[in-house]
Amino acid sequence: MTTRKLEILVGAFVALSIAALMLLALKVANAGVAGSDQSYQLLATFDNIGGLKVRSPVKVGGVVVGRVANIHLDPEQFQPVVTLEINSSYNNFPETSSLAILTSGLLGEQYIGLQPGFVDESVEILGNGDRIEDTKSAIVLEELIGQFLFNRGNQ
Amino acid sequence: MDKAVAKPLVDIQNLTFSRGERVIYDDMSMQFARGKVTAIMGPSGIGKTTLLRLIGGQLKPDAGHIWFEDQDIPTLGRRDLYQARKKMSMLFQSGALFSDMTVFDNVAFPIREHTKLPEEIIRMMVLMKLESVGLRGARDLMPAELSGGMARRAALARAIALDPQLIMYDEPFAGQDPISMGVIVRLIRSLNDALGLTSIVVSHDVNEVMSIADYVYVVAERRVIGHGTPEQLRQHESPLVQQFLQGLADGPVPFHFKAADYAQELMELKA
Amino acid sequence: MILDKLQQLGAATLETIQGFGRATLMLAGALWGRPRFVKAWPLYIKQFYVVGVLSLLIIVVSGLFIGMVLALQGYTVLSKFGAEQMLGPLVALSLLRELGPVVTALLFAGRAGSALTAEIGLMKATEQLSGMEMMAVDPLRRIIAPRLWAGVVCMPLLALIFTAVGILGGHLVGVDWLGVDAGGYWSAMQANVDFEQDVLNGIIKSTVFAFVVTVIALHKGFDAVPTSEGISRATTQTVVTASLAVLGFDFVLTAVMFGG
Numbered sequence: 009m010t011t012r013k014l015e016i017l018v019g020a021f022v023a024l025s026i027a028a029l030m031l032l033a034l035k036v037a038n039a040g041v042a043g044s045d046q047s048y049q050l051l052a053t054f055d056n057i058g059g060l061k062v063r064s065p066v067k068v069g070g071v072v073v074g075r076v077a078n079i080h081l082d083p084e085q086f087q088p089v090v091t092l093e094i095n096s097s098y099n100n101f102p103e104t105s106s107l108a109i110l111t112s113g114l115l116g117e118q119y120i121g122l123q124p125g126f127v128d129e130s131v132e133i134l135g136n137g138d139r140i141e142d143t144k145s146a147i148v149l150e151e152l153i154g155q156f157l158f159n160r161g162n163q
Numbered sequence: 164m165d166k167a168v169a170k171p172l173v174d175i176q177n178l179t180f181s182r183g184e185r186v187i188y189d190d191m192s193m194q195f196a197r198g199k200v201t202a203i204m205g206p207s208g209i210g211k212t213t214l215l216r217l218i219g220g221q222l223k224p225d226a227g228h229i230w231f232e233d234q235d236i237p238t239l240g241r242r243d244l245y246q247a248r249k250k251m252s253m254l255f256q257s258g259a260l261f262s263d264m265t266v267f268d269n270v271a272f273p274i275r276e277h278t279k280l281p282e283e284i285i286r287m288m289v290l291m292k293l294e295s296v297g298l299r300g301a302r303d304l305m306p307a308e309l310s311g312g313m314a315r316r317a318a319l320a321r322a323i324a325l326d327p328q329l330i331m332y333d334e335p336f337a338g339q340d341p342i343s344m345g346v347i348v349r350l351i352r353s354l355n356d357a358l359g360l361t362s363i364v365v366s367h368d369v370n371e372v373m374s375i376a377d378y379v380y381v382v383a384e385r386r387v388i389g390h391g392t393p394e395q396l397r398q399h400e401s402p403l404v405q406q407f408l409q410g411l412a413d414g415p416v417p418f419h420f421k422a423a424d425y426a427q428e429l430m431e432l433k434a
Numbered sequence: 435m436i437l438d439k440l441q442q443l444g445a446a447t448l449e450t451i452q453g454f455g456r457a458t459l460m461l462a463g464a465l466w467g468r469p470r471f472v473k474a475w476p477l478y479i480k481q482f483y484v485v486g487v488l489s490l491l492i493i494v495v496s497g498l499f500i501g502m503v504l505a506l507q508g509y510t511v512l513s514k515f516g517a518e519q520m521l522g523p524l525v526a527l528s529l530l531r532e533l534g535p536v537v538t539a540l541l542f543a544g545r546a547g548s549a550l551t552a553e554i555g556l557m558k559a560t561e562q563l564s565g566m567e568m569m570a571v572d573p574l575r576r577i578i579a580p581r582l583w584a585g586v587v588c589m590p591l592l593a594l595i596f597t598a599v600g601i602l603g604g605h606l607v608g609v610d611w612l613g614v615d616a617g618g619y620w621s622a623m624q625a626n627v628d629f630e631q632d633v634l635n636g637i638i639k640s641t642v643f644a645f646v647v648t649v650i651a652l653h654k655g656f657d658a659v660p661t662s663e664g665i666s667r668a669t670t671q672t673v674v675t676a677s678l679a680v681l682g683f684d685f686v687l688t689a690v691m692f693g694g
Contacts, residue, residue, distance in 0.1 A: 011475075011476045014480060014483045015479055017483055018479055018482045018483055018487060021482070021490060024595055025591035025594050028591075028595045028597065028598035028599075031601075032530070032598055032601075032633050033629055035624075036526050036601060036620075036633075037629040037632060037633050063628065072625075
């Protein structure tokens, strides 16, 4: 076979594998919310993060607007501090917004729900590095059961 | 005789080579004169091919020198060895044609690898070499389509493609019909004389070798047992040389492999 | 008795270590010096064709079927928990992290690896390698190097194609046949598959496998006893050794990448 014919076939092979890579990158993996230049960071302190993990989604009314970028323990307060990476196309949340750690379905994974707050003249818009004060911790099943039994005991 | 001619192209001095425990050559010396056809003969299994590989630097001897021009082959580094190999070539028993190339590309291979000549000149050179072995018409065939004799001639054309000084033939007559044997005998002689080559022929075909060689070494039992021109050898007094030249079944090289006494062994079976 | 066994063990160990040594020497010889990509371009193209393009059919067919089987099996289990929506991630993650690189490597060892071993073994047996060396052309660079590069580059590409085709095969069975929601198939996949963690790690895995399989195949051929029996033995050894090496490396790499 001539080199030209071989080159065409090899070229087709390489093109096919690039197409496969594109499919995997764009359609299969979520390459949407990533890259630091298209996002900004928010901080939040929780009492308990439950099963929250790095890369867990941040949702507003079920729509993913960002992901958890980092989780670490505040060395003085002994409270977990969560860094959120929010897509910069959603850059107008007011500082009165609140966060809650929720669970998708009965057995599903945990995510952060962002509840946007009210807006008036005195309320500023959250920017890069700002902290959200109003947070609700994860529901820990053992504590819930313990509380339930305690309440029944009181009755 | 003037000195330049007297100095041999290849000079093997006190060569010792062993493979594992088995000693193949023990303190052997031989000289190959420029412009001559020198033959090495001997029974099969004494490592005649090994000798050619030693000269080509593919194997390293345990001791001794192999002088090629003014270089001692076993001491050469990789780069110098590859330079030296460009001046020699070898015709393998199987021909060793590259099975994925046509005859033309096979002959063109060394030229393309070692020179930057334009394709028209390469084409001319290849056709000249193929013409000299009578295979110009077979240039577009694949090696698998050639007969054994033709494959060996094509390999010969490839071996002389870069006009080497030394050409080594490994059993060039083995497994050939009488006609192609005759062709190859004539080619070895005529190429040697026409191109001013130095030829080394390794073989055990006594008649063919005796007809073309200028000088013959007979090798057996790890050393040279006799050497001289074909005429001198025919007069040689060593019974081993005579047995080999005349092809006698029994002699110093016994017909029977080393064994216990025959009669005694039969008796044991009976008992 | 015990001494005999001990001697056998020692001999086998030494033999293995020598094999490693010879393979390393071969590798160093093939990679040593500047590769002449311009002059050797047709050689490289030819090997890319032989190693890559000719392996494409078996890779595509196997990928398709493995994706379809994964979807079928996964669906029956997931539907018991009412979690059919997780079919996409199941298929995609299994293929990306494990089956894509590993099955491609095993198929590659059987298809291209054995062919490489047989080809080089035959070239050795017919003295083509020796002949080349006597023509002052280094067979390590002329024969081994293009095949090594072709193997190392082609196998990750084949693994990508295998994985993509497998995911499409899963779609075929899961969505078109079993009735999982198409949007759910893709969106659950996107929510759970990470480009760096899953796709890139898969590519790294299959690059390592490519190197291992190709070096084993080339070494077994280059080291083969130059007889027809020796070549058939070398070909078998290539498939067995390469497959075991792939599984071993897979465990180590998986532990490093996804475990702990």
